[in-house]
Amino acid sequence: MRVVVFAGQITAKLNKIITLKESDYVIAVDLAFDYLLENNIKVDLVVGDFDSLINKELLKDFKTLKLDPIKDETDTYIAIKEAFKISDEVILIGGIKGPRIEHFIANLYLLDKYPSLVIIDEDSKISLIDKGENIITSKGYISLFAHSNSRITLKGFKYPLDKYNLSKYDPLCISNELTGSVGVIEIDKGSCFLIETKK
Known part of the structure; x- marks a missing residue:
């Protein structure tokens, strides 16, 4: 099974980034949950402190991992840890662009702990x-x-x-x-x- 983790604000159409398989296990990290709902993409797990979600009331219909906003690890890091409990084939969608460049650097460091991780967005692929x-x-x-x-x-x-x-x-x-x-x-x-x- 492949695990696909969506993180950060994603603005591109999904078909410009990845072709999802029926068998994929999909994890949404906080704000990415709204993107997946808008694009009618099935979600297996939502991870985050949910501080930036628009559709918080819809979380009751999904499996969630609610995080304390005061923590030592980023939401994405925790989501990737959960993903690797399920599979060794993990793709992180997003987390490359955006106003918070420190989050991109933190995501890049994930490759040190998880060498098989692949990070992609509509323009780039990092491995x-x-x-x-x-x-x-x-x-x-x-x-x-x-x-x-x-x-x-x-x-x-x-x-x-x-x-x-x-x-x-x-x-x-x-x-x-x-x-x-x-x-x-x-x-x-x-x-x-x-x-x-x-x-």
């Missing part, structure tokens, strides 16, 4: 890739940032690299592109944040 050969088919911009100091080789890219030592905070690998339909990222050591962004 963590590890040692080995990683096949890339994205038609957009491809950016890499070191999660830990890494040695990488890029094949089939506009800007190829051969055993380049990519250290943390090195911005060299921003906005690369494939020269054909498939590219390869080889990581000899370390791990990288992979960001695929539509043109």
Whole structure:
């Protein structure tokens, strides 16, 4: 079973972000509950302190995990923890854009605890890739940032690299592109944040 967690304010049409499956388990984090209701998307669990919800009265018809507004973890972090109790295949929708950039940084750190997590919105997909050969088919911009100091080789890219030592905070690998339909990222050591962004 795949778990899809919706977080933050989502304004794009769902078909621009993901194709939901009938078997998906859907978690709404606080404000995302309103978005899912408006788009007639089934909800299996609602997580949050519900301080920003418009349709609070409808919560009685859903399974909820009500959180204390005074807490050490974000609503999204708790929702992701719940998601990984259900499945190792978890997608976080949203949580990338918005006025609260600190929440995006907190969501990025979730990949450290949950390396198989994928974060997507209508424009971008963020994942963590590890040692080995990683096949890339994205038609957009491809950016890499070191999660830990890494040695990488890029094949089939506009800007190829051969055993380049990519250290943390090195911005060299921003906005690369494939020269054909498939590219390869080889990581000899370390791990990288992979960001695929539509043109």
